[in-house]
Amino acid sequence: MSDQTPLGPMELLALDELLGDEDKDIRDTVRRFCDDRVRPHVATWFEDGRLPIRDLALELGELGLLGMHLEGYGCAGTSATAYGLACHELEAADSGVRSLVSVQGSLAMFAIHRFGSEEQKLQWLPEMAAGRAIGCFGLTEPDFGSNPAGMRTIAKRDGGDWILNGTKMWITNGSVADVAVVWAQTDDRVRGFLVPARIKGFSTSEITRKMSLRASVTSELVLDNVRLPAEAILPGAAGLSGPLNCLNEARYGIVFGAPGAARECLDTAIDYAINRPVFDRPLAGFQLTQAKLANMAVELDKAMLLALRLGSLKDAGRITPYQISVGKLNNVRESLAIARECRTILAANGVTLEYPVIRHANNLESVLTYEGTSEIHQLTVGQALTGIGAFK
């Protein structure tokens, strides 16, 4: 076959034909936003270990991206597929920016939307959709990550009030949040509470020295005899299914998001390989390089097919937790493998922040771990296949 005009890796299977016009419009809008507002700065944010969350949240709110797949209360009410595509574009820019949107919309806002009282919804959702209020989601503890059932944070009744004590760890947006959704053991199973950040006894500290998701705020939350009124409890959630239902939403976003990071790496690697001469020829003209590129493009397109299938199932109201586990397990694992392989194509240049590849590879290490580790999703799929739970 003779030389021809190169196709983008996502053009191989003409996946655009599977998208509706509104989905494509939303995707293109988010891509432009990332080109204008994130890509020019994100390497510096990553290097400096910071993210301008307040500014970004207002802009993301203006675009209607916060809680975008929720209905009412100032939320855009888009399809799940459109929400996934937005996550894909955000994560192509940086996983930290997608995390900001996931935690705000899929964890904190979803918890209030699904399990909150009408008063809680009216108080928080419009402000959060606009990006004027930031939320976080406190489930993980220092000693209980994969096994949140063991959590030690406790909420006890004191007259009509609740008193909360405990520590939450690794909480995205924790130190900047105006409201924390905190999950705690009570006499009546695990319950969720809305903790306003300025309340007495509540403090946060930022976790530093991360080598991954540096353009994201990750914090410890400490609850030291925090007194909350009775109305602070989320009335609709009792038991671990409450937080796990929220995780389904955020995990779904990651199914689309992680391949966004991989796409950015592969685009970069293809461009680099075409323009980098080695042994007097373009690196892209060597068979070993083409084998790498072909294998990565195949995995990336398969990942997007899987994401779009899950999008259809979610839009039809038929998605199940184990299906989300299939997507989170495969798409994060393969995206991380793609990012690492792309790094080899850039070689020495691949280890610098001049290119997005090492940043994405490092970020994806966190994505592999949070929202359920790969092992937890393997066990979920294993349970679906065998009917036998092997978690304990």
Ligand code: TGC
């Ligand atoms: P198990 O006994 O199986 O179930 C307890 C109750 O929960 C229900 N359930 C689910 N409900 C909805 N969705 C799911 N995916 C569910 N999985 C289980 C179950 O039916 C039961 O309900 P009920 O009514 O009978 O009480 O629970 P288990 O203790 O054996 O644990 C199961 C396991 C290990 C799968 C679960 O604990 C788990 O998923 N662990 C991983 C924890 C995790 O993902 N943490 C993430 C923290 S948040 C985060 O990482 C945010 S990162 C954000 C970012 O920056 O993007």
Ligand code: FAD
């Ligand atoms: P552990 O649970 O201690 O797991 C250690 C290892 O053991 C892992 O490899 C795990 O897969 C394996 N393992 C555990 N159980 C089993 C088993 N039954 N069988 C086989 N292997 C097993 N949490 C929140 O609540 N809110 C947030 O906003 C949030 N943001 C985060 C942001 C970042 C950057 C990071 C890194 C984490 C964040 N997390 C958040 C926490 C995240 O969800 C946890 O790190 C994750 O659930 C794993 O918990 P752990 O780190 O305690 O690992």
